[in-house]
Amino acid sequence: MNALLSLQNISKRFPGVLALDEIDMELRQHEVLGLIGQNGSGKSTLMKIIGGLHQPSAGEMRLRGSPVRFGSPLEAARAGIGLVHQEQSLIGNLTVAENLFIDKPTDFSRFGFYRRGRMNDAARIQLEKVELDIAPDTPVDQLTFAQRQMVELAKVLSLEELVEGHLIVLFDEPTSVLTPTEIQALFRQVRRLKMRSSVVFISHRMDEVLAISDRVYVLSDGRNVAERVKGATDPDELYELMVGRQRAGSVLPRSNPPDKKAPKRLAVRDLTVPGKVEDVTFDVASGEIVGLIGVQGSGAEAVCRAIFGVEDSHSGHIEYEGRPVRVSSPSGAVGLGIGYVPAERKAEAMMKGMSVCQNMTVTFGSDYGYGGLLLSKRRERREAANWVERLKIKTPSLDHRIDQLSGGNQQKAVLSKWLLGRSLRLLVLDHPTRGLDPGARADLFNAIRRLAEEGLSIVFVGDTLDEMVTLSDTILVLRDGRLSQRFDDVQAKRPSEEDIVRAMV
Amino acid sequence: MTPVLARMFPSIRSAGDLLRACGPAIVLVLVFAAVIWIAPGILKWRAINALLFDAAPLLILVIGSTLPVLLGCIDLSAAAMASFSAVVVALLVPEFGSAAVPMVLAGAAGIGAAQGWLIGRLQIPSFVMTLGTLGLFSGLALYLSNASTVGLGPGVAPLDFLGGRTHGVPNAFLAVVAVWIFLSLLLRFTRVGRDIYAFGASELAAYMSGVRRDLIRSCAFAISSICAALGGMMLLSQTLYSAPTMASNLLLPALVGVVAGGTAISGGVGGLSASLIGGLTAVMVRVGATIAGLPGAAQDVAFGIIILVAVAVTTDRTKIGIVK
Amino acid sequence: AAMAQEKPKTIYLAVGTTSSEYWQEVIWGAQQVANSVGAKLEVYESGFDGQKHMQQLGAILAAGCEGCAFAWFPDSTAFTKAFVERAEAGGAVMTTMWNRPEEIHPWDTASDAWIANISFDGVDSGYQNGMALCKAIGGKGGIAVLKGTPDNPPSKQREIGLLKAVSECPGMTILDTQIGNWGQTEGQNITRTWIARYGDQLKGVFAQNDGMALGTVAALREKGLAGKVPVTGSDGSSDVLKLIKSGEMLSSMRISSQLHGAVAAALAYAVASGDLKIGDLAQAQRDFYLVQTLATKDNVDAMLSAQPNPADFSYDALKKNFWARSKGQIPVGVN
Amino acid sequence: MTQAQLHAHDTGAMVSPRRGEAGTQRRSGHTALGVLKSAGPIVSLVAMVLVFASLTPNFVSAANLQAILESAAVPAVVTIGMTFVLVQGSIDLSGEGVASLANILLSILIANSVTAHDLGAGAIVVALAAGLAVGALNGTLYAYLRMPSLIVTLAMWLITLGLAALLFPSRQPQILDGGFVGLALHKHLGLSALVYLAAALALVAFIVERRTKLGRMGFAIGAEEALVRLAGVNVNVYKVGAFAICGCLTGLAGILTAAQIGVGNPLAGEGLLFPGIAACVIGGTLLSGGRGGVLHSLVGVLVLVTLRNGLVQTGANPLLQKAIEGVVIVVAVAASTWHLRRKTRVVK
């Protein structure tokens, strides 16, 4: 087989970090290449190098046998290379059409003036490919999250018309925020694309990777550790190659079921968030893990945010440890011993530019000081170090900048911000595993499980049914903002996934 | 670096970091050296002493203005507040004597806190809010003083103190140092200080971590206002006359001082020592330009160019992702 | 102060800005004095920021300035006392221009250093312009008043003078008073609004300085009213003199700015060099107005053609009698 | 059951309709609510006119409307330029210096009473070029050296003001070029050429803002600069472009001031800056960038000019006018952004 794109000894060094360490890779024509690896193993960096966003520190990249070097995404696009980023990359106040062609060589502007008619016509063709029925001049910030993801897809597909010849399309974790329907639509497109292109596909879900890829590379610590051909491997082997330990039993079973007679930690009565949630009622016992699930937009996220006091308005009664409370701001919630890990880690949970330690101690650091006002840096550092060890947070030091950690480790640091609080009694987790590799996810689940056993109550919104069933003691299913069903004692009598799905629709 | 130093300054990890951290101080030393080279007479204790005395009002404003900037906000009203409180003190002294001073400081704190609180409640940019209060304070200062200078007799103990010297050191400068030490301790060792930096680094993340942002914003703006009022009183103690516009021109030099020290206008990075250095740099540049005998307009040009150079050298671009 | 017999090599002059004709002429006058004694003139500009002048004075004194000669502009009356006291503490001598609080004088405050305060009679300016206006509108009708920065003494004095004129010209009434902050654009915008508001009722405009008067004339021109509605200013700058000549303006109080700078510099130099002793000076020599002339159509040609002769502003020429063109002592309780 | 099968299962689960589907929905500006929201500043303008009209009958006369429009012309030009910078989330404080510099350059180069030059239109070109150059330099320092725009332009303010003072030929040059001064004097339908010029500029700026890459990328940079960079767009070019436009228009404002007064003034820019920024923000342009635009800013200018005019018309205490203006700025901005309030919104 002839290699379309080959990388030889590619290294990438960031200040203080060797992200890629002499990677060799080969992409053939008409193939889908899967790429897996733990958080921080260098997958995105590799994609960005191919896509022209980063330049390698060393090594050579050959396209159809001749060496190439892309100075910008535009140059890469001219060579037929398109990249779907890990994070959404659409610009909210531009139109769909403008976003589609922002990084492409087009002739939609003359003397700096846009020719909107032509651009919108071209955009319509792309939107049809992904079966999206929206006007091309809609500003992107009016789209739903999933619609945007489809626009991202259309954005890369538009290379088909703009560039002659064979394409290379790079997907960096496109599925982590998609629903299964959308994943199927994506896969259909990928299979269609194979006719005239080669695809690199990154995901943390082994089964997805196996379902779509012809070949799989496994990255670890910036090195290429294995290559497997489809059919000659299975998810467990891939997992092992990636994480380096057995998959089975990675999440520990619960040792002591929550005490049903224990006092209620939280009682939510008739919670209504206008336009999102209606009359939701449930209890959380101490030490209980309550999983909330529903399709996107079913209100689970709004319930979490209302409990933490960040919904702009809500009605209903919330009782906390037997007392009626009105939580109207996060500081109020924190005062009650409630913590919240939001889904939007980058924007809402992490103070970029500050150190791991500073991020961990922002909320409860003063508990380790004197009188709640004076700080003791020594004591709080000791406590932070303690949690770094307990959660196995991979960081060079406590003073490393948090945004330079891998996603999973960022998530663990964010989680430990709450765990530092001695007074924390209820932790609300909103999609805490989004973007985490399987190993990190298992670590996180084990940590959560352990904390629940110690008496912390947890409200949890997960990514997949599997997660919910693995972790929850009680599962509440939300449909269109209302509670449609509850499953008790999940760990003892596992509900079938069909049952749960039925309650969701 | 030795482990001890590394512990004390965790953010300094390489020679580049060190250079950048010391950049503002190096700029100050260079400017000072240039001034000494032009006019060796400046090295006399009396001369330095007089300079510090003059610099005190500006320095205290620079220190106060730093807190809103650490949040990523800006307080354009500080200089107007300084004039306003000087006028109000002068008007209140005949009635209340020395008590006028603490009264006005308390009032300034209240007004500053209200300002900070309103920024949060109304959700309008601090630039706009304080532009509005800038107009408000200067208008009120004109109105209350009936647009005239108000003389201040002797015998107002706090102001006499500010205008005096202890062991030859100007008390106004001692006050600056005291405020600087107090606020530095506050920023470094208390929860308020930590929250201010957290707020500056990411307001949303800090809010979601339980930082009481209205409270923090109110604190920062209250401190800024108190410092401004104190600056106004220092000025008053020097001139013994208050005028409704006497400190208005300190707005820009104060901002220059904050930024020239390396405090990022986007918040979260920098501190009071930086501001003190920046403020002293701003003062020394003016002194240098004066002593060098540059014509007035050329002094402004030189000042502008030095600001550009100083900021170009000292801005820590690694910590600010996107510069606005 | 140290009455050093050694002649100062530098004269220090503080000005509000270098961006105006008035101040440029002040500098010119002081420059002639400096040239004639072979001294250097250092000019300090503040942009009307008293703090800036404080720092500059501080820097000069800090570098050592025993017996220095300062001709200083206190940006507002609030700073005057501080300036003269500093000069005294630094062993230097100082004359001041324009701004002095009503209740302090060179003989009662820092009296060893503060030689004199030299100003122009704002009340007289307001009065004469007001009376010219009264005559121009035939003693009857409404006028509007543009004030400078509100806390500035000349602005207040000119208003007092105008009110005196109004009381002597009972048919003339003040329609409105607005603050134009000495600025041209502000004067223009406010006048536009007056024209819209008062229409034909607006018979004249009393602007407290030439800058605002220029703005007023510009606004009147837009409506074809320039020359029909009389406008008065104060300063007597060259462009305003031309407007008076062309009939678009009525009058302006012409002050001799060259003389202002020259006398302030010469007096400072005289004391610093020992030619004059502060103790010998009478009060009328230490706090006085300089003469001024109302520029009107009748005398404007002469004013426009007059070229200042540097020789008239040399130190020796002035030294014959520093007070030759004094209008007399500033009345007590006034500034 | 493998996860792949699971996904196949809940395929059905995920097809339930989502809330807030944009589907066939068009622009927010076309919905009634959208119109009302972006009309906030206009509503405040109308309310202000009504209040003043009820206080003094003269307020709504043709003559006064002309006065308002004439007074709004120069601030409008400044504000249009400023909008391009603010929309990107940066700020330009150098306006007063740049306008002063352009003003003095023009008036010493055009036929005048002080210098011997008479470049005619060439003087306008030189003055505009100076504005453009300073703007481009601002943009370059900001974009390429990554210095905060606030401090770059603050320094440039001092520098340009100093240069204007150095260029000042010791007497205010009276402009003798009749055609140039005529710009402000000759009236069509009661309005001078300056008003038409400002209106035409607003139209051109509006087209640039909506229809060109420079305009659209400005909005994008203000909203999501990191993403725009990620898309490989050369952000710096657009930043420099915006500052150059701002500098050029500010220079133009200085030139127009010269036409209005008929004399050159090295302090011509005084008082242009903060009201200009306030006007943008009152009109609904966010200091944080990404929202607002030229038309918004024009409404803001009208609000401020109308307020000043109205305060004079109604005879408010002149000493308190600044204070009243301050309060109105705060109230107007709060009112025009009230609908954006969210607990999780960040406004700095």
Ligand SMILES: Nc1ncnc2c1ncn2[C@@H]1O[C@H](COP(=O)(O)OP(=O)(O)OP(=O)(O)O)[C@@H](O)[C@H]1O
């Ligand atoms: N711009 C950067 N500056 C410094 N270090 C970086 C930068 N980008 C990535 N890194 C570092 O490079 C390494 C690889 O990161 P990369 O994003 O490629 O990982 P990944 O495999 O995509 O992880 P994930 O599964 O979490 O997306 C990490 O250690 C990361 O901290």
Ligand SMILES: Nc1ncnc2c1ncn2[C@@H]1O[C@H](COP(=O)(O)OP(=O)(O)OP(=O)(O)O)[C@@H](O)[C@H]1O
């Ligand atoms: N229902 C609402 N709709 C829109 N905006 C709101 C609403 N409630 C509050 N806000 C805005 O959100 C801001 C934050 O309000 P909140 O009370 O949650 O926080 P806070 O007062 O800053 O917290 P703390 O009390 O801890 O200081 C308010 O200042 C207000 O402007």
Ligand SMILES: [Mg+2]
């Ligand atoms: Mg990645």
Ligand SMILES: [Mg+2]
């Ligand atoms: Mg609150």
